[in-house]
Amino acid sequence: MKRMKLLKHWYLPSVLTCVVFLSSAFSLFSQADSCRLRISLLTCSPGQELYSSWGHTAIRVTDSATGTDIVYNYGTFDDSDPLFLFNFTKGLMIYALSSYPFSDFVLEYQSQGRGVIEQKLEMNCSEKQKLYSALQINNLQENRFYNYYFHTDNCTSRARDMIVKNTGDSLKFKPIISTPPPSYRNLIHVYLDNSLQYWNKFGIDILLGANLDKKVSNYDAMFLPDYLMKGFDSSSVNNKPFVSESRTVLPITLPAPEKPIFTPFVLFLTIAIAIAFLSMSKAKWLKTSLFFFDLILFLTLGVLGCLLVILWIIRIDDVCRNNYNLLWALPTHLPIAFFVFSKKDWVRRYFRLVFFLTILLAICWWLIPQQFNAALVPILLLIALRAWVRSKN
Numbered sequence: 001m002k003r004m005k006l007l008k009h010w011y012l013p014s015v016l017t018c019v020v021f022l023s024s025a026f027s028l029f030s031q032a033d034s035c036r037l038r039i040s041l042l043t044c045s046p047g048q049e050l051y052s053s054w055g056h057t058a059i060r061v062t063d064s065a066t067g068t069d070i071v072y073n074y075g076t077f078d079d080s081d082p083l084f085l086f087n088f089t090k091g092l093m094i095y096a097l098s099s100y101p102f103s104d105f106v107l108e109y110q111s112q113g114r115g116v117i118e119q120k121l122e123m124n125c126s127e128k129q130k131l132y133s134a135l136q137i138n139n140l141q142e143n144r145f146y147n148y149y150f151h152t153d154n155c156t157s158r159a160r161d162m163i164v165k166n167t168g169d170s171l172k173f174k175p176i177i178s179t180p181p182p183s184y185r186n187l188i189h190v191y192l193d194n195s196l197q198y199w200n201k202f203g204i205d206i207l208l209g210a211n212l213d214k215k216v217s218n219y220d221a222m223f224l225p226d227y228l229m230k231g232f233d234s235s236s237v238n239n240k241p242f243v244s245e246s247r248t249v250l251p252i253t254l255p256a257p258e259k260p261i262f263t264p265f266v267l268f269l270t271i272a273i274a275i276a277f278l279s280m281s282k283a284k285w286l287k288t289s290l291f292f293f294d295l296i297l298f299l300t301l302g303v304l305g306c307l308l309v310i311l312w313i314i315r316i317d318d319v320c321r322n323n324y325n326l327l328w329a330l331p332t333h334l335p336i337a338f339f340v341f342s343k344k345d346w347v348r349r350y351f352r353l354v355f356f357l358t359i360l361l362a363i364c365w366w367l368i369p370q371q372f373n374a375a376l377v378p379i380l381l382l383i384a385l386r387a388w389v390r391s392k393n
Contacts, residue, residue, distance in 0.1 A: 302334025
């Protein structure tokens with residue numbers, strides 16, 4: 001009897017202790033299991049195509065419990081759409097969020113020779129689950145499409161906003177841009193210069209207006225993948241680094257770009273010098289040839305001016321508005337070009353006005369709130385020269 005009492009006295013507390021221990025262990029296991037998710041930012045280096053010149057961003061979600069390893073990519077678009085080019089011109093570019101295995105993502109960028117850097121983000125369990133759920137909801141067919149705007153709402157800014165929104169107020173960014181702050185144009189120029197895309201840079205500087213010269217804030221600069229990577233790398237959450245680990249997934253194997261034989265500045269300067277020498281000649285056949293050159297020159301300028309006006313009007317976004325290139329690419333050149341052979345007074349007065357307007361534009365170059373491409377210098381010289389000659393004939 002005494003032995004039974006002792007056994008009872010010893011057995012029941014022991015069982016209760018085991019139950020409490022197992023319950024605590026299960027609770028800890030469940031808590032650890034709730035943190036099975038790993039969230040990381042993927043930053044891809046620039047590619048060879050113009051649209052990939054600034055790199056790319058995606059979000060990787062790894063679930064160790066289910067073996068899931070998915071990449072969420074906001075940069076998917078369908079260029080086979082028959083209306084793609086028309087919508088692109090209007091600024092109505094439909095992009096979509098897509099998801100696919102991380103292994104496919106790696107193979108895609110490996111085939112392009114582009115590098116990929118992964119940053120593991122320091123987020124608590126609830127933030128990870130909240131972000132994962134938000135991405136899954138956003139990836140539904142009715143939610144995945146959005147209107148893409150290059151510098152305000154793109155694949156990188158979408159990833160940035162999704163992560164920031166689901167991280168909370170504890171995420172703090174440090175300054176990553178210089179003082180005084182650069183403009184959007186300054187930032188995109190760096191990539192075009194590094195990849196020797198001087199002609200693409202020239203085209204962008206002509207087609208996109210003064211709104212691209214707006215100064216960026218620290219947060220705005222993160223529309224570019226490299227700047228978002230820098231922003232996260234220097235940020236903190238609850239006084240701890242937001243990026244707990246960084247690694248190179250893929251090295252850059254893309255060959256260095258080849259420098260073009262003629263840059264816009266060199267080509268137009270060569271033409272301007274050649275035309276200046278030819279304009280001093282008294283040979284009749286040369287004067288006749290220069291008449292045809294003027295026809296082509298002012299016709300081209302007129303067509304370009306009309307294009308800039310059309311883009312200003314029809315674009316849904318504002319990147320083509322307030323374009324001061326219209327001060328030299330006058331739409332009125334289009335009809336006037338066909339009168340370069342005329343000796344009427346009104347034609348001479350028109351070209352005299354063009355001459356003085358071009359000279360004034362050159363003098364006020366630094367006062368205009370839009371950064372002009374350097375290749376415009378020889379173009380303005382060429383316009384002024386031929387407008388002066390036409391005003392005297």
